[in-house]
Amino acid sequence: MPELARFQDAFAAALAERTTAPIAGWLPDSAAELPGLAVYRNTIAKGCVDALAANLPTVARLVGDEWFTAAAALFARDSPPSSAALLAYGEAFPAWLEAFPPAGELPYLPAVAWMDWRWTTALFAPEAEPLAAEAFALAPEALAAARPRLHPSLAFAWFDDGTPSLWLAAREPDADDLELSPEPQGVLIVRPHDAVTARVLDRAGHAFLAAAHDGASLGEAIITAAEADPTTDLATLFAALIADGVFSGLDLGDSA
């Protein structure tokens, strides 16, 4: 390994490990303390904290800057970024929050962090043109047999309380009087064109997407949705998902 690369690795280790030992060989006095290293450590920490605040804006807003900054700095030490680009940094933050005792009184916070992170990664997901409604103008049997391809930016999940509504409300510019409902809800996050959109998903809608995600045909998926909630209006459900732009392709197969 070239000398420069070895030094850079050692320097990074000295910053991460908070000791000059890794770079002792390059120092005139190997026992010397180097208080200047704190400047580098702090700059790295600030970069991580700023990226987390940008990637997880709703969490930052809910807990306030001071709390978020301190928590993010602890997280960044426990779980430093694995790539130089920090666009998607914070994937591990929801799980970290779950195990972080000071967040214990905000049980919805990890789910909020997860939705923030999926919102951010949807922004940078690969481009794909969503299917227009015309693409579904097929004979009923052919439509039912077709297997949908889901948009690469699509994320969806089911929660055992109303955190999705709370998250959406907290992202509004004038968020006030927020409330966490005990009713289970799902969330849908997708970027069909240039802007990320998110909305609450009901049980049938979530069942449909989960089935489609597992490779079901449209017919199988809509039946799964009907079974999840027999009272749901299936035509409206499907029309809404088309309008959301969650479908990027349709495999018609030949058995239709």
Add this chain to the structure above:
Amino acid sequence: MTRSMQRTPALALAAVFALSAGAAMARDDMKPAKPEMEKCYGVAKAGQNDCKAGAGTSCAGTSKVDYQADAWKKVAKGTCVTIKTPNGTGSLTPPKA
């Protein structure tokens, strides 16, 4: 598909026709795709980061903070303190122990 369709033929038939009805509904409802906004990597809209370069890549701002010496003693001051939950209003105080 056939397995669950055999299980509940009436439901399955209705569901399959709902697909066609839904597709027709979507055709009526959907406006022509409009370009909502340019995806932009240089200009960050508040709360919707598009760009991560800049702050943090220099010493700017670092002189006022020390991220290394943070003993945990923070009280949350964001909007979480007013959120009504099934278990009452949220609060976030340092652990007593």
